[in-house]
Amino acid sequence: MSATVDASRVGSVFTGTPPFEVTRRDVVAFADAVGASSPVHRDIAEARAAGFADLVAPVTFAVVIAQEAEAEYIADPASGVDFSRVVHADETFTHCRPLVAGESVTTAVHVDSITSRGGLTLVTTRTEITDASGDAVASVVSTLAVRGADA
Template sequence: MPVNPDLQGRTFPPSAPYLVGREKVREFARAVFATDPASFDVDAAKAAGHADLVAPPTFPVVVQQLTLDQLLADPDAGIDFSRVVHGDQRFSFARPVVAGDELTGTLTVTSVKTLGAHSMVTAETVIADASGETVVTATSTLVVRGDE
């Protein structure tokens, strides 16, 4: 089943709120070999002008994945996850993610392109804090391999 081109322009419901915890920031920072003391030490983060630990720049993928799960689980999407390759990932920040943030993501499919037997699906997730202010926009392009 090919990817449904009618996905383009579709916005999914907001994800459940994700509370960014200090230990999650530290775990993620260790996993990506981050070295910024502001990701590990609250005093270092505060000395740098932040309210709490600062998540590494790729941390928003944790919240974005919650929204991508909605897309991938939608039977009308026509996306076979076993055929998906992550093609591109970008983040555009309004401010850093810090421990204590309660984040919600809302995904919109911005593009569906067919390239031969393959499809490229680009999705933009706007990640907002509890007050509704945008913190970061995460953009992913998924390549869905078709039958050869």
């Protein structure tokens, strides 16, 4: 794959990733991995008592969904992104509501900016996550630093 990221892809939107099914198992495993200790991540009765239909995913769980969706752009040979040269630079989350086990969500990955400096190309994507009704759930902005051939 080319070591040159194609800056003309700014403005592209990728929507080909199949819906993501949020499962109880995924929520519990992620909560364990990040040390999220709230009982709403593991105990259905606690989650329901807190007003949720099922287990609630930790706020950073949205990165799992975003990274799966971003793979569509990164794997596209036209992107010019050589993933073996990628270093994760930044991630921010904006939530409209919590993600809950049992729901299916869809994604749209927007290539918001591509800038080069000092042997690195910074690629910023924004993954919009929506529920089955089309309502916004979360937005994940991710910046990847792609090292050039000489870096």
